Amino acid sequence: MYIGRFAPSPTGLLHAGSLVAALASWLDAGAHGGRWLVRIEDVDGPRCVPGADRLILDQLARCGLVPDETPVWQSRRGALYQAALDRLVAAGAAYPCACTRADIERALAEQGRPLLRHAERVYPGTCRPEHGGLRGRPERAWRLRVPDDDAGWIDWQDRRLGPQRQHLGREVGDFILKRADGLWAYQLAVVVDDAAQGITHVVRGEDLADNTPRQIWLQRRLGLPTPAYLHTPLVRGANGEKLSKQNGAQPLDLADPARAVAGAARALGLSPPPGPLAALLDELGRQWAAACPG
Ligand code: GLU
DSSP, rough: OOOEEEEOOOSSBBHHHHHHHHHHHHHHHHTTTOOOEEEEOOOSGGHHHHHHHHHHHHHHHHHTTOSSSSEEEEOOOHHHHHHHHHHHHHSEEEEEEEEOOHHHHHHHTTTTTEEEEEEOOOOOTOOOGGGGTTTOOOEEEEHHHHHOGGGEEEEEEETEEEEEEEHHHHHHEEEEEEEEEOOOOHHHHHHHHHTTTTTOOEEEEEGGGGGGHHHHHHHHHHTTOOEEEEEEEEOOOTTSSSSOTTOOOOOOOTHHHHHHHHHHHHHTTOOSSSOHHHHHHHOOOOOOOHHHOO
């Protein structure tokens, strides 16, 4: 049984870019005769905008995208994330970390790996138990251990992008599960929830593709199944940058929902016919079913 989902973070309203992922995940569930869920990813409370969750659900409904089950809110699911962290700690897969950002930069510089601009800060493993652990410093965050050797390669298949690979040890490093401010990290919450909700297919924006190897590694550590992944094309603004709330993308204009849906459909390579929303969604469903990979 196919179960898909759309998982918006309520840090603002949906914009033209987020509607692409929402529409693709909805169409894909329809094409597979599956169920489509919505999960509000509000673990990062300080970045969430009060009321944005309800407005997003409203925006989706105006576009004809109505979930098959009552949405869930990650902020109410901390006990599940804690249970997963406890299992990882018991298995020796996760460890507490005392490093500040400055500590990490200093350690990388000492290892002759100065931080390049915009480069990932690969955690240098300072607080790994075999390196002495916290050494009396207060615990700040919890990290998941990833292999430095060949076991660190994660090979995976994206339904649109094809074969992908990333070396977790070299490109990412031991990554955060619970942040220094006590908040759950996206990687842990998303993996726990995808499994708890029985998600078989993840359809989301391409900006998240390079998170997938971390999530697959975490699934394996927790003994959870890996869903199929499809990452949708990003929508770029006039300046060529990907549309995002951070760079000021405007909320969807829903004066004419069919127009907004047609725009998202074009970004997916579909050919939306003119006409009312219900007929448009039906036709897009046919086009997606005929064209969708896998
Ligand atoms: N909440 C994430 C976001 O809005 C999406 C997570 C996901 O689809 O895995 O960027």
